[in-house]
Amino acid sequence: MVFERLKLLSTEGEIITGSKEEGKIIDKIKAFFHEVSDEVRVTPIMVMNWKQRDLILECSGRKIDASLFPYSPSVDLETEVSESYELCNNKMLKVKINNLFEVNKYYEEAIEKGCNSVVFSLDDEIRRFVIKNGNLLSTKPSPPPYIPAIYVKLSDFQLVKGKCRLLADSEFNQSTGYIVEGIKNAKYNEEIHVTAHHDHWLAGERDNLLAVSILPELTSDLYETHLISFTAEESGSLSFSPFSWSYGSRKFLQGIRTDNVLLNINMDNLAEDSLTVKLTPGLRGLIENEVNVLEIPEIYTDSYSYVKSGIPSVNIGSYSMLHYHGEFDVVNPGDPKLNQNIELTKRLILKVINSKIEYNFNEMVNYLDDVMKSLPLPLRSYLVNVEEKIRERNERTYRNLLRFYGGILYDDFADVKLFHKIFGSIEARKRNKVCIEDYGCIKKERNDEIYNKQYEYFINTLIHEINNEYIEQIYLI
Template sequence: MQLNVRQVLERLAGFGEAVAGSEEARALSEELARLVEEVTGTAPRVVRFPVATWRDEGAIVECGGLRLEARVLPQTLGGIEAGRLVEVHCTTPRCFQHVSPGDVVVARLPEDPDDVTTLYVHALEAGASALIVYDRWPGRFRRIVVSGRWDYAWLPSPAPMPAVHMRAEDGSKLVKLCTGMRVRVEASASIREGQGRTLELLLNEGEEREIIIMAHYDHWLSGAGDNLAGVVSLLEALRVIRGEGVKGFTLRALLLDAEEFGDPMLPAWYWSYGSRWYAKMLSDTELLDQVVLALNLDLPVLRRLKLAATPEVRGLVERLASNTLEFDVEEFETCYSDGYQFAKLGVPSATLYNVEDYVEWYHTDADTPSVPDEVAIIEAGRLAGRVALEAGRLGPKALDYRGYIRVLESIAHEAPLEYRRGVYMLSEEARLALEREDYDGLHRAFRLVNMTLGHCVFLGDYKWDSGGFRAMLAPRLRVVLEEFRRVLDKRVGGPGDVVIPGVEDHLAVALPQPVKLWVYKRGAALTRQFWEALESAFKHAVVDAARSVAEALVEAYEVLRARRETAR
């Protein structure tokens, strides 16, 4: 069956906004099950799991004679609030100094839409009664999830204050005519216990090695690009795979629910709950041990895509890509993907996506089937199909462990001896494993490296700095090395803090902000003794960071060494 991309997108988008646990999501999942069976000849199973189901029940903003339509921002539950309208122009604390308790805050959508949650918590702390956000582009409503806490600890993070989104033209009118006047915000929403539905297709079940391909189907508002496009790419991948045949491996295809929202605990890290739940289920039953590779398709909407992958996967994807697609390669799996939920458990993973160049349509009702690039959707699916077939045919041999070593060596520049020794030990043992073709051993060893060295980090302070998470290898070592270089140059800078979100581990390697300000003001007047003491302190910090990373590398080395000794 040759897929007609526009036709399939329109067919799927016709079910409306599909929030995890909703009737719309259930109906969409049933349609997807029919499509999967049409493509593969096999019906997928439904994996059910508990979710929080949120629903917008309407919102209106009133001021004088104005009555403007709005959309409730998840996970807020609405309310009726009135107060003086106060506009803010940035996402830092200084912009909220003129906000008084009871005010209604209005702001234009930040350049990074996900920074709306920063606006929300600032407004909450200032005592505002409600938040209104209006878009940067006309003619569209947008959903952005907000929470009531700064960090991303795995704790409940309810959002008690009403928050709504308005079209750009309505927001501009509201600001022009009503700033300083009394406005009324009426919003209604609900959260209930629901049931998520992930579709699981197993082809050639029972083989020793397994390939996973996945895409989430739940979506805010129209959702054609995010992520019905990924669903169509997955269907195209299945078409390619079925044409070649699944031989010598099991294919596990997943259409995931609850990527956008759904965790019943309502944490600030609200995304990718469905894949997190599913990956844990596989891990608990030890089924993850046989997974060679996990491929995720999320917003494959443009011909220039981002390839976010664990280092051993990059070469395979780039080698099999057609000339139609271009890639910006990232260092590790992106923190915002379902693929990251597998990568953090060690599974070699890759996500094909492009959010940054799709912001205009991201999470809006303007994200309609006419917007995504149909060629990109098909080519991404065909690439995923080719990668799955190659990894299934070759197993771990398809992965680039030499490339992973080169990445680790690139970090070693100026790193202490402890780290360089760890890289050398792992490199030599990996070389011997390649010579004896012990690819299963390499797979196990580098899974350990993925688990222990790959982290999401936030560079800066949640309250003062904007921007998203960044996935890095060995973040603590690299950040302290960068800070040490600045000290050697007798200068200060960089982020005021470095945090591993979720566990909220503050990497205490950067100079505290008060020290930086004091040093900046004094400049050349600082004594030589100060810089010498600082240099000495950072030498110890660098060595300590290098030692902790080296321990992880030596653990992987020991896996390969033990297998070599056993094979003698």
């Protein structure tokens, strides 16, 4: 049944949050949930819908197949092409990338150098990726990107040269996205949220229609099970916030009481590669040893919204980038490894939600012990009391501590740390630029003896201020 559901959903094509196509896929997901749930709810949320209406890239009289990266603005320009940042002022820059997560690093540099557009390529698969303006880990409003970015296949990349015409016609509208929730009552009133997302770029079967198709097979006789298919995981923030993903789950959790949500289990990007489970400390004992388990939250999925809301979370997925956000993200139902991963995912989740769930508080104590070694002494002294409460199995303290996780970005992929603002500031001592979730980006402008002394003073002051901020917050938990 999993593949039958998957292929039925896949017929709707690319699903961008707030689009007409989303309404069609919602009806199908509702039908799936009605078969296994006591109640089905649909929660509308306000989203920004982006749409590519037209795109023409023509170089030296030859049209080139391309895709427009969301949230590119509309333009109609004739321009020369440059392969050098230093020479791209008022020109189109072409950039060969190693993975899609490099896009915004190069996009930002292109803006700084005055390029009028950017053309990316990775391989021979059309892709999409959201471009951003500002601190990439900020959930706060940000001005929209103001130069377009497009993607061409690697086999066509050589054709982007000389003089080109770029016509990009995109549309932004306030719209409505929909979250579908199937609820099955059980012995205990405590809730388990098993989640996935239905919006997707291009084909989107691994990311993330396959996970949505598995949801109806995951219910519990012990706990009230909420099967949730989120909108606006890939895009949709009303304010162009650079933290562009998992917007739908953030809004959803802001609108409900979360005290009774015992656990979140999220599935995202299930593929043929080996599965990796990322979870918050305290949950390691719930997961069998036949998968790779990392005791760290996954920042790039809806599971992170639960962590930031103080809810222990498990994320299950593959970390293959082979067809990520690509036109060939279509699975083969006969693939033995994929079938094995589907069955393993189902077995892992069903075992967890049909067993008595207890947090292992010692896991968090041990993790906190390790974190505290790198924290300033005043904060450590306060955390000793927090640690003691968790050791005494104080669930409220344990859950509130999860809210102190945050992201740090200094490479292609973000790290997640408890008390991330301090760790980000420490990291800034040895990096040219570090972005810290909902705090800002720290950039070292020079590297000479005089400036380095000033910069060290600046970092020490930041750490002192952040330390005091955390102490005030810790006091309340």
